[in-house]
Amino acid sequence: xxxxxxxxxxxxxxxxxxxxxxxxxxxxxxxxxxxxxxxxxxxxxxxxxxxxxxxxxxxxxxxxxxxxxxxxxxxxxxxxxxxxxxxxxxxxxxxxxxxxxxxxxxxxxxxxxxxxxxxxxxxxxxxxxxxxxxxxxxxxxxxxxxxxxxxxxxxxxxxxxxxxxxxxxxxxxxxxxxxxxxxxxxxxxxxxxxxxxxxxxxxxxxxxxxxxxxxxxxxxxxxxxxxxxxxxxxxxxxxxxxxxxxxxxxxxxxxxxxxxxxxxxxxxxxxxxxxxxxxxxxxxxxxxxxxxxxxxxxxxxxxxxxxxxxxx
Amino acid sequence: xxxxxxxxxxxxxxxxxxxxxxxxxxxxxxxxxxxxxxxxxxxxxxxxxxxxxxxxxxxxxxxxxxxxxxxxxxxxxxxxxxxxxxxxxxxxxxxxxxxxxxxxxxxxxxxxxxxxxxxxxxxxxxxxxxxxxxxxxxxxxxxxxxxxxxxxxxxxxxxxxxxxxxxxxxxxxxxxxxxxxxxxxxxxxxxxxxxxxxxxxxxxxxxxxxxxxxxxxxxxxxxxxxxxxxxxxxxxxxxxxxxxxxxxxxxxxxxxxxxxxxxxxxxxxxxxxxxxxxxxxxxxxxxxxxxxxxxxxxxxxxxxxxxxxxxxxxxxxxxxxxxxxxxxxxxxxxxxxxxxxxxxxxxxxxxxxxxxxxxxxxxxxxxxxxxxxxxxxxxxxxxxxxxxxxxxxxxxxxxxxxxxxxxxxxxxxxxxxxxxxxxxxxxxxxxxxxxxxxxxxxxx
Numbered sequence: 001x002x003x004x005x006x007x008x009x010x011x012x013x014x015x016x017x018x019x020x021x022x023x024x025x026x027x028x029x030x031x032x033x034x035x036x037x038x039x040x041x042x043x044x045x046x047x048x049x050x051x052x053x054x055x056x057x058x059x060x061x062x063x064x065x066x067x068x069x070x071x072x073x074x075x076x077x078x079x080x081x082x083x084x085x086x087x088x089x090x091x092x093x094x095x096x097x098x099x100x101x102x103x104x105x106x107x108x109x110x111x112x113x114x115x116x117x118x119x120x121x122x123x124x125x126x127x128x129x130x131x132x133x134x135x136x137x138x139x140x141x142x143x144x145x146x147x148x149x150x151x152x153x154x155x156x157x158x159x160x161x162x163x164x165x166x167x168x169x170x171x172x173x174x175x176x177x178x179x180x181x182x183x184x185x186x187x188x189x190x191x192x193x194x195x196x197x198x199x200x201x202x203x204x205x206x207x208x209x210x211x212x213x214x215x216x217x218x219x220x221x222x223x224x225x226x227x228x229x230x231x232x233x234x235x236x237x238x239x240x241x242x243x244x245x246x247x248x249x250x251x252x253x254x255x256x257x258x259x260x261x262x263x264x265x266x267x268x269x270x271x272x273x274x275x276x277x278x279x280x281x282x283x284x285x286x287x288x289x290x291x292x293x294x295x296x297x298x299x300x301x302x303x304x305x306x307x308x309x310x311x312x
Numbered sequence: 313x314x315x316x317x318x319x320x321x322x323x324x325x326x327x328x329x330x331x332x333x334x335x336x337x338x339x340x341x342x343x344x345x346x347x348x349x350x351x352x353x354x355x356x357x358x359x360x361x362x363x364x365x366x367x368x369x370x371x372x373x374x375x376x377x378x379x380x381x382x383x384x385x386x387x388x389x390x391x392x393x394x395x396x397x398x399x400x401x402x403x404x405x406x407x408x409x410x411x412x413x414x415x416x417x418x419x420x421x422x423x424x425x426x427x428x429x430x431x432x433x434x435x436x437x438x439x440x441x442x443x444x445x446x447x448x449x450x451x452x453x454x455x456x457x458x459x460x461x462x463x464x465x466x467x468x469x470x471x472x473x474x475x476x477x478x479x480x481x482x483x484x485x486x487x488x489x490x491x492x493x494x495x496x497x498x499x500x501x502x503x504x505x506x507x508x509x510x511x512x513x514x515x516x517x518x519x520x521x522x523x524x525x526x527x528x529x530x531x532x533x534x535x536x537x538x539x540x541x542x543x544x545x546x547x548x549x550x551x552x553x554x555x556x557x558x559x560x561x562x563x564x565x566x567x568x569x570x571x572x573x574x575x576x577x578x579x580x581x582x583x584x585x586x587x588x589x590x591x592x593x594x595x596x597x598x599x600x601x602x603x604x605x606x607x608x609x610x611x612x613x614x615x616x617x618x619x620x621x622x623x624x625x626x627x628x629x630x631x632x633x634x635x636x637x638x639x640x641x642x643x644x645x646x647x648x649x650x651x652x653x654x655x656x657x658x659x660x661x662x663x664x665x666x667x668x669x670x671x672x673x674x675x676x677x678x679x680x681x682x683x684x685x686x687x688x689x690x691x692x693x694x695x696x697x698x699x700x701x702x703x704x705x706x707x708x709x710x711x712x713x714x715x716x717x718x719x720x721x722x723x724x725x726x727x728x729x730x731x732x733x734x735x736x737x738x739x740x741x742x743x744x745x746x747x748x749x750x751x752x753x754x755x756x
Contacts, residue, residue, distance in 0.1 A: 037620045
C-alpha cells in the first residue's frame with residue numbers, strides 16, 4: 001500500500017503525523033461522539049466563555065451535517081457580562097439549539113440561597129447547577145475544564161463520575177486506559193465529560209484563530225470603566241461595585257477568562273486582534289488564573305498548604 | 313516562546329509520553345526541570361514553589377514541588393493516579409503522563425503508558441538497574457510503548473563518570489531489548505543540577521548524544537502506516553434527515569489504525585457485509601484519504617445496516633472474529649478478578665457481556681516468571697486471562713494494533729473499570745512457569 005499524502009503536517013517527522021491542533025481536535029470529537037453514542041441525555045455547559053465556545057464549535061463539527069444532538073445549559077449568576085449573554089443568545093438562535101438556564105437570582109429571590117457579604121456569586125452556582133442536572137435527568141454534562149488550569153485539574157479524568165450529589169470523589173476515579181472511556185453510571189449519578197482536558201490556554205486561542213471562531217468582544221482590548229479591588233480590575237456595575245473608597249477609572253483592558261462580574265478580573269492589554277491576543281498570552285509570565293486572581297498569585301494547592309501549616 | 317509565531321506553533325506535533333521512576337530517583341525534579349527550563353513555568357507558579365520551598369526551610373526553589381500539587385491529597389491518604397502535565401517548545405507540544413513514583417502501583421504506569429509514545433525510565437546512577445527499573449521496562453514492553461528513554465540521574469553524585477553511565481546503559485539496553493522494547497536511548501543527567509535535561513552538560517563532555525528535551529523534540533511520532541491493518545470502529549451514525557441532506561448516512565469514528573481511501577472495498581464486522589467507500593469527511597471537509605487518529609465520517613456506496621460498535625476494515629484485510637479471547641491483562645480495580653466473574657468487555661466502540669473462563673497464569677515482573685493458576689488477580693497484578701464473550705468480536709493482536717488489540721473489563725454491577733487487556737501473545741507467554749511454593753506475593 002503506497003499512500004499518497006493529502007495534507008501532511010509540515011515540519012514534522014512523518015507524512016502521517018497530525019499537527020498538535022488536529023490531534024487535539026480529533027480527540028475531542030471522538031469524546032463527543034462517544035457520549036452521543038452511549039448516553040441518553042447529555043448537555044453542554046455553555047457560559048459564552050471561550051472554552052465553552054470552542055466546545056460547541058467542536059460539537060458542531062463532530063456531527064455535521066447533522067445538528068448537535070445535545071442541549072445547552074447555562075448557569076446564570078445574575079452578574080453576567082451583557083455582551084456575553086448577548087453572544088449566548090445569538091449562538092443558540094443561530095444553530096437552532098435548546099438552552100436550559102439555571103438562575104442563581106431565582107434561588108436568591110426564593111430565599112433558598114443568600115447573597116454573600118462579598119457579593120461573589122460563584123460559589124452560589126453549585127446548587128442551581130446540580131438541581132438542574134437532577135430535575136432534567138442529564139446523564140452526561142460536558143464541561144470546558146482543562147487540566148492545565150490548576151494542579152487538582154491535572155488529575156481529572158476525561159469521563160469523571162459524579163454521585164447523586166454531583167460530588168467528585170478522587171478516590172472513586174476510574175483509571176482511563178487508551179481511548180476506552182467508561183461511561184457506566186447508576187441512576188441518579190452522572191458523568192462530567194471534559195473534551196478539552198488535554199488543551200492548554202494557548203491551544204484554545206490558536207484553535208480559535210485557526211477556525212475563525214467569533215468571540216464576545218470582552219476578550220479583546222477595549223476601554224472599560226473599572227475599579228481596583230484586591231489587586232484586580234473589576235467592572236463597575238449594579239452587582240455591587242465600586243464601594244466607598246474605590247474609584248472608577250477608564251482603562252484599556254481585556255478578559256482572559258469570563259465568569260461572574262464580581263470575581264473575574266480584567267488585565268491591562270492592547271491586544272485587539274486574535275494574533276495580538278495569542279502573542280500576549282505566549283509572552284505572559286502569569287497563568288490564566290494568576291492573572292485574573294492577582295490578589296493571590298499563589299496557586300490554590302499552595303494556599304491549602306499554607307492554611308494547613310497554620311500561616312493564617 | 314515570545315518570539316514564536318502563530319504559524320510555527322500551529323505546525324508543531326504532539327508527543328505523549330510517560331515518566332516512570334520512584335521518588336528517590338528524582339522523577340519529580342526531572343519533570344520540574346523540564347517544565348522550568350523549557351520556560352513552561354509561569355511567574356505565579358514559580359512564586360508558589362518559592363514560597364513553599366521557603367516555608368520548608370530550603371534556600372533554593374525545589375522544582376519537585378511544581379508537580380507535587382498532589383501532596384495535599386497524599387496527606388489525606390487518597391490514592392493518587394496519573395496526573396497530566398503540559399508544556400511546549402517551539403518545535404513540539406508535550407502531554408506528560410506523570411505517574412507518581414511514591415505509589416508504586418503497576419496500574420498507574422499502565423494507565424500512563426497506554427497512551428504514550430515514549431517512556432522515560434529513571435535510574436539513580438549510584439544504584440544502577442534495580443528491580444523497579446526492570447518492572448518499568450517490562451511494563452513499557454507489555455504496553456508496547458514505541459520509544460524508551462533511560463535517564464541515568466544523579467550523575468553529579470558519581471563524579472560524572474562515563475564508566476558508571478556506560479555500564480548501566482549497557483545492562484538496561486540488553487534487558488529491554490530482550491523484552492522487545494524497540495528503541496532505547498540512554499542519557500546521563502543530573503535533574504537537580506540541570507545536566508543534559510534541557511541544556512547540554514558541561515560536566516560530561518564525553519557524552520555526545522541529545523539532551524532529554526532534544527530527544528523528546530525529535531523522536532518520530534508517526535509510524536509507517538503501510539504495515540498497519542486499517543481499522544475504523546463506528547462510534548455513531550450521522551443521519552441529518554434534513555431538507556439539505558435527506559439521504560446522508562455517514563459512519564462516524566476515529567481511525568484506530570492504518571488509512572482509508574475513497575473507492576476502497578471495505579467489510580463491516582461482525583456482519584461481514586461488504587461495500588465501497590464513496591466518500592470520507594474529515595470534520596466537514598471531504599478528503600481522498602484519511603489516516604490514524606483522524607476523526608472522520610465515512611460514506612458507503614451501499615445502504616447496509618451498520619451501527620455503533622461495528623468495525624469497518626479493508627475487504628482484503630479483515631480480522632477474524634472470535635468469542636474466545638486470550639489476553640495479557642493488568643488488573644486496575646481494588647476488587648479482585650476471579651474465574652467465573654461475569655463482566656462487560658469494551659473493545660473499540662462495542663461493549664459486550666463476557667465471562668472470565670480461566671486465569672492460566674500471573675506474571676512476576678521482577679523476573680518475568682509465571683505463576684500457574686493463581687485463581688484470581690488483585691489490584692496491580694498482571695496475568696494471562698481467557699475470556700468468552702457473548703458476541704463475536706473482531707479483535708487484533710495488541711502487537712499489531714494498540715487500539716483494536718486493547719480492551720477494558722467493566723463490573724456490570726457498579727461500572728467500575730476492572731482490568732486493562734491486551735489481546736494475544738505477550739513477551740512473557742512462553743516463559744517457564746515458576747514453582748508455586750515460591751509464591752510469596754507482590755511487593756508493589
